[in-house]
Amino acid sequence: VPSGKELLAFLFNDFLLFSTIKTSSNNWQSQLFELKSNLQLKLYRLPLLLADIFVANEIPNDQLSFSITMKINEKPLILKTQHTNIRTLWVRAINSALEEYQVTEKLILTDKALFTVTNHEHDSQAAVVHLVLVIIEARDLISPTTTVERHRSLNSYCEITVGSLTLKTPFMKRTNNPKWNTSIQFSLYDFAKDIIHINIFDNEFFSPNENIGYTSIHLIDILPCSLDIFLTPPLQPFTQTIYLNNGASIIMKCTIQFLL
Known part of the structure; x- marks a missing residue:
């Protein structure tokens, strides 16, 4: 780089990471991928997302x-390598990673489009229920990763999907009992059959967000009483604790309005 610092670069599926060696070492190359190593690295800058990179090019006359x-x-960001063949390998690797990333993104968008098409059967129907969910909080969240960091604090957010619509809360920093108090709204086309999918994720900065709990429910199954009693006017909001697949729980307030 122009500053003259020696950097270590790591190319991943969706970002390029730069670091410096925190402690000087003459044999850092041999320590880099050892399981037990004293080598310490320091993040040089925020990672470059492949989604933000246009292309990598060799510089003429250099x-x-x-x-x-x-x-x-x-x-552009200018980088200097130790050997010409290393420069060639880096340019090829970055551009190849960009191509693979673009192909993956297209497949994801295609899958989303197909998912949306399969749910267009609702387009010819009128919504029968207006549903307001207040995602109040979650309790006892824990990372499923079996590492020494299993009990670390999480940066969690909740994602709710009904039909083809997905909405989510902001993420709460460093807590296993997040309080979101976020209101979201959906339309239901079949009160008895429409499914509410609940997913909670740990917001990661340098890796894909990790799912830390999920469940799927029918609205009719979480009513505070039988359906015939619930339908007796006036309809009242109700709060329910819903347990996830791993024993954690989420608390939601539900307001239901039947549309005429």
Whole structure:
């Protein structure tokens, strides 16, 4: 880089990470991928998301340097390698990763489009229920990852899907008992059959968000009383504790309005 710092770069499926060696070491190359290593690295800058990278190019008249052009910033990032073949390998690896990322993104968008098409059967129907959910809080969340970090605090958010519509809460930092108090709204087309999918994720910064609890329910199954009693006017909001697949729970307030 122009600053002259020696960087270590790591290319992942969806981002490029730069770090510096925190403690000087003459044999850091041999320690880099050892299971038990004293090598300490420090994050140099926020990762470059592949979604934000346009292309990597070799710099003419410079056998050691290459540039990374971003979609947003006009000024490219200039990097210098130790050998010409290393520069060539990095340019090829970055551009290949970009191509694979774009293919993956297209497949995801295609899957979402197919999911939406399968749910277009509701387009010809009128909604019968207006549902307001207040996602109050979750309790006893825990990471499913069996590591020494299993009991660390989580940056969790809740995602609710009904039909083809998915809405989510903001994420709460460093707590296993998040209080969101977030209101979201859905339309139901079949009161008895429409399914409410609940997923809670740990918001990760350098890796895919991790699912830390889920369940699927029918609204009719969480009513506070039998349906005939519940339908007796006036309809009252109710609060329910819903247990997830791993024993954690989420508390939601439900307001139901039947549409004429």
